[in-house]
Amino acid sequence: MSRQLNMDTVRQNFWKEEYLREKMLRCEWHHKYGSLVKAKQKAKAAARLPLKLPTLPPKAPLSPPPAPKAVPSRASSPTLEAPIQSEMYAVPPATRALLYEGISHDFQGRYHYLSTRKLDVPEKRYLFPITTNFTYGWQLGPPVKQELVFCKMCRIESFFRKNGAFALLDPRDLAL
Numbered sequence: 001m002s003r004q005l006n007m008d009t010v011r012q013n014f015w016k017e018e019y020l021r022e023k024m025l026r027c028e029w030h031h032k033y034g035s036l037v038k039a040k041q042k043a044k045a046a047a048r049l050p051l052k053l054p055t056l057p058p059k060a061p062l063s064p065p066p067a068p069k070a071v072p073s074r075a076s077s078p079t080l081e082a083p084i085q086s087e088m089y090a091v092p093p094a095t096r097a098l099l100y101e102g103i104s105h106d107f108q109g110r111y112h113y114l115s116t117r118k119l120d121v122p123e124k125r126y127l128f129p130i131t132t133n134f135t136y137g138w139q140l141g142p143p144v145k146q147e148l149v150f151c152k153m154c155r156i157e158s159f160f161r162k163n164g165a166f167a168l169l170d171p172r173d174l175a176l
Contacts, residue, residue: 025132033128040085087130091117 095116102108117125122138129138 022132025135029129029132036128040087043085087128088126089124 095113098108098113098116099110101112104111121140122129122134126134129135
């Protein structure tokens, strides 16, 4: 049984344009943030590898070692820990303290922490946009209360976002 494709030249051009647009968005993202991600991946890989020290031949002791007077409370670790880099900024202590107050069932604890955390704009939470979907909400600005407008063109102009994501209007979008 063959599959019917309802593919005409308009639909084919649409899919070609969508594919190219997505490809360009990915290229722009990698051009803008690729070096940061690559540096973070190298730091994680370096942290995973153990530090290998060369083995030295044993020396014959000339005199007995002196007895230690004070035992250190904490042994120093031979491996150096690299700081783990994250895509997100550190959470403020006041917001983190919400995690430990109450339980989620009573709309406290984790529930209150997450609801408070989602009120922050993405620029305050993340170092850079991680996915291409972040371009829709990145640097959007504070919400603006708009009046009720009865003009058709005013509705069309206020519908589209002002942050540059798909700033060019398609003539097919204007036909209502």
